Amino acid sequence: MVDNFTLTENEYKKLSIKFRAVASRLLNSQFQEANGNLERFLSFIESSPTISIFIEENNKTKYDMESIVRNRGYNDKFQLPINDSEEISFIYQLLKHVSDKKIDYYNISLGYNHGKKIQGSVDSFNNQVVRPLVNHIVTYLGEMAIDMGLDKKSGGTQFNIGDFRGQLNHAEGQATISANQIFTETQVADLKDVSQKYIKALAEDQLIPEEQKAEVAEFLEAAIDEAESDKPKKAIVKTTAEKLQAVQNVATTGSAVYTLGSQILTLLQGLMA
Incomplete structure (x- = not known):
């Protein structure tokens, strides 16, 4: 290896x-x-x-x-x-x-x-x-x-999806927000908060395939990293939005996954503008 x-x-x-x-x-x-x-x-x-x-x-x-x-x-x-x-x-x-x-x-x-x-x-x-x-x-x-021990790292908020473990640092004040960023500190906090709820709802949803859950969770984590970046990579954000939309197409309209996914898609539009 x-x-x-x-x-x-x-x-x-x-x-x-x-x-x-x-x-x-x-x-x-x-x-x-x-x-x-x-x-x-x-x-x-x-x-x-x-x-x-x-x-x-x-x-x-x-x-x-x-x-x-x-x-x-x-x-x-x-x-x-x-x-x-x-x-x-x-x-x-x-x-x-x-x-x-x-x-x-x-x-x-x-x-x-x-x-x-x-x-x-x-x-x-x-x-x-x-x-x-x-x-x-x-x-x-x-x-x-x-x-590498990434599956055992402590800190942040843990979201379990089968064997997948994604991490989002949800603590207030732990990220330094630059004045040049597209997202404000409040917007980043909103994106993290909705994402936390989304991942939990996703883990409980029986309609979404496990592989798709893990994939969208990983991309969502990367998109949040980009939201905190001075120069967000639109390609990563765009792919994240596509993965989210693919889940939306499977999720039941009105379900927690669908509702929260719609909120995240709206928030991500600001990074793709």
């Missing part, structure tokens, strides 16, 4: 957030944009020492992708290996092959369609082939957080 101590806590959080964002962009690609999003995904992995070393450690089995892709039947799906390391190797090498040979993303997704729509093929391919690789990396990052 990569030496976790080469990353600070903030560096780890930024890496985790950025990876989830670029992975989400690929997984939710429109077919016209899929090749470009694949390039972004692979570029991020290769430019991140922590993730690229993880890939290298698992990428031991070599596959003849030229032959595998060429000999695949028109309606055949790729047979993913059972072993985790071999599965990581196979998927990563397949995606690299698509990128290096400039294969149209739709062509590689043939066999995954359930109808005549191109988008359906791309969506199914991403869900059945790309998502397992993303999940392996997310799991690795989660294990890294445990090894």
